[in-house]
Amino acid sequence: xxxARDEISxxxxxxxxxxxxxxxxxxxxxxxxxxxxxxxxxSFGSKEAVIFPDHDEILGRVEERLRSSPADAGLAAVTDAVxxxxxxxxxxxxxARERYGLTSTVPALRERELVSGARYQRLFRRYLSHWADxxxxxxxxxxxxxxxxxxxxxxxxxRWLRRECTDPQREIEQALAAVHRTxxxxxxxxxxxxxxxxGVPASAVEKAVKRAxxxxxxxxxxx
Amino acid sequence: xxxARDEISxxxxxxxxxxxxxxxxxxxxxxxxxxxxxxxxxSFGSKEAVIFPDHDEILGRVEERLRSSPADAGLAAVTDAVxxxxxxxxxxxxxARERYGLTSTVPALRERELVSGARYQRLFRRYLSHWADxxxxxxxxxxxxxxxxxxxxxxxxxRWLRRECTDPQREIEQALAAVHRTxxxxxxxxxxxxxxxxGVPASAVEKAVKRAxxxxxxxxxxx
DNA sequence: CAATGAGTGAGACTAAGTGTCATACGGCAT
DNA sequence: ATGCCGTATGACACTTAGTCTCACTCATTG
Numbered sequence: 001x002x003x004a005r006d007e008i009s010x011x012x013x014x015x016x017x018x019x020x021x022x023x024x025x026x027x028x029x030x031x032x033x034x035x036x037x038x039x040x041x042x043s044f045g046s047k048e049a050v051i052f053p054d055h056d057e058i059l060g061r062v063e064e065r066l067r068s069s070p071a072d073a074g075l076a077a078v079t080d081a082v083x084x085x086x087x088x089x090x091x092x093x094x095x096a097r098e099r100y101g102l103t104s105t106v107p108a109l110r111e112r113e114l115v116s117g118a119r120y121q122r123l124f125r126r127y128l129s130h131w132a133d134x135x136x137x138x139x140x141x142x143x144x145x146x147x148x149x150x151x152x153x154x155x156x157x158x159r160w161l162r163r164e165c166t167d168p169q170r171e172i173e174q175a176l177a178a179v180h181r182t183x184x185x186x187x188x189x190x191x192x193x194x195x196x197x198x199g200v201p202a203s204a205v206e207k208a209v210k211r212a213x214x215x216x217x218x219x220x221x222x223x
Numbered sequence: 224x225x226x227a228r229d230e231i232s233x234x235x236x237x238x239x240x241x242x243x244x245x246x247x248x249x250x251x252x253x254x255x256x257x258x259x260x261x262x263x264x265x266s267f268g269s270k271e272a273v274i275f276p277d278h279d280e281i282l283g284r285v286e287e288r289l290r291s292s293p294a295d296a297g298l299a300a301v302t303d304a305v306x307x308x309x310x311x312x313x314x315x316x317x318x319a320r321e322r323y324g325l326t327s328t329v330p331a332l333r334e335r336e337l338v339s340g341a342r343y344q345r346l347f348r349r350y351l352s353h354w355a356d357x358x359x360x361x362x363x364x365x366x367x368x369x370x371x372x373x374x375x376x377x378x379x380x381x382r383w384l385r386r387e388c389t390d391p392q393r394e395i396e397q398a399l400a401a402v403h404r405t406x407x408x409x410x411x412x413x414x415x416x417x418x419x420x421x422g423v424p425a426s427a428v429e430k431a432v433k434r435a436x437x438x439x440x441x442x443x444x445x446x
Numbered sequence: 447c448a449a450t451g452a453g454t455g456a457g458a459c460t461a462a463g464t465g466t467c468a469t470a471c472g473g474c475a476t
Numbered sequence: 477a478t479g480c481c482g483t484a485t486g487a488c489a490c491t492t493a494g495t496c497t498c499a500c501t502c503a504t505t506g
Contacts, residue, residue: 004453025491025492025493026492026493026494027492035454035455036454036455036456037455037456037457038454038455038456038457039453039454039455041493041494041495042453042454045494046493046494047492047493047494111334111338114337114338114341115334115337115338118337137401139378140374140375140378140398140401141401143374143375143377143378144370144371144374144375144401144402144405146374147367147370147371147373147374148367148370148371150370151363151366151367151369151370152363152366152367154366155362155363155366175363178360178363178364178367179367182367182405182406183405227484248460248461248462249461249462249463250461258485258486259485259486259487260486260487261485261486261487261488262484262485262486264462264463264464265484265485268463269462269463270461270462270463
């Protein structure tokens with residue numbers, strides 16, 4: 001059952017690696033996997049889908065993670081959920097890199113991947129704008145935030161796929177901290193106000209500001 | 224030549240409106256337009272592409288706009304360029320709304336549109352990260368910024384398509400001002416500091432802050 | 447043993463997309 | 477006017493993705 005799916009997926013990656021994507025027909029994959037064309041299309045709806053075998057499952061896990069988070073979790077829940085996606089691919093290891101080789105070569109597959117990313121973004125936006133108030137500004141903010149979270153994920157993932165990054169854990173934390181820094185709203189990030197009595201030296205002001213900014217970064221990381 | 228393209232595109236929209244997208248074959252469109260199947264596929268590479276007849280042209284105009292902007296233009300050039308896209312669709316009027324009806328109904332067309340948006344985002348990212356320094360933080364920032372610009376555009380466009388917005392000009396300016404507010408870097412946005420002597424009433428402080436924030440929005444608009 | 451139901455294979459069918467070849471049309475030089 | 481050439485078109489064949497239907501197998505259950 002599930003073994004058949006893996007069998008087919010493996011066969012597909014094998015043939016794509018040898019002959020290329022376009023030159024490999026669904027019939028080729030099916031016979032390589034020892035199943036019929038019918039079962040291929042029953043297992044995966046399309047030739048493209050065989051490259052992304054467990055996308056629906058990940059999306060489901062992400063959605064559940066968001067659903068089970070408290071209403072006031074806000075951005076933190078989303079940045080947390082996106083790590084599920086990243087670490088899933090990292091855990092796949094070489095298979096993820098094979099997929100990357102295909103998606104960066106074959107336009108149709110690249111587009112398919114893009115569509116997957118957009119589904120996450122849509123999900124994030126829905127949750128973020130649901131948590132926030134209903135003002136138009138808040139909705140635009142939610143949309144931008146969702147886009148930024150996905151962008152951060154994509155960036156780290158791409159770097160890892162290209163072996164430009166050895167510690168995806170650290171990089172995603174940093175990238176998401178940057179997202180927090182620019183998007184965490186007032187209820188999460190306390191508004192700081194610096195009251196400077198006349199006569200305080202500029203160096204002391206500078207020091208205080210720096211310390212305050214570092215504090216924001218650190219707090220967002222731990223939250 | 225170009226007239227044949229328009230003829231085909233019109234015929235396609237006509238039939239899609241009557242029979243729906245799936246129920247209309249390329250043969251139907253070709254005979255409705257009075258051309259052969261061959262010319263259809265020569266004019267548009269695929270059945271989906273007939274919905275987005277001048278996408279390549281817009282992308283070209285956007286790219287040229289970016290190419291011709293000075294190296295220190297930064298975010299302003301990109302937010303300016305994205306208006307080309309928005310106003311093109313707004314100028315299309317009802318045709319754009321017909322397209323929206325199709326893209327919100329037919330998954331394949333929605334995906335295609337998504338891919339178009341991603342091309343803009345990619346373009347913006349390339350220019351933003353080219354203008355900025357090469358640090359990893361700057362590149363992530365460029366990626367997030369590009370995503371935010373596209374998100375802002377998408378939001379305003381969608382609202383206009385749904386007739387939820389009567390003044391797209393004003394809304395896009397506001398939305399892009401929000402992007403500027405969160406992403407304009409220090410060289411573009413002057414850092415404001417509010418020094419509050421003890422004894423000043425809170426209402427006066429609030430007023431001053433509000434005025435300052437409005438000022439930022441306006442300045443970013445004009446730049 | 448009979449019945450049910452899920453998974454599979456075989457095969458027909460539609461339609462998108464590609465490639466080839468022949469033809470018609472419009473300009474251009476002789 | 478005639479012959480030539482490049483371009484746009486139409487006709488047609490072909491491949492392949494994706495859908496649908498029907499028949500078969502096999503394991504479970506009453």
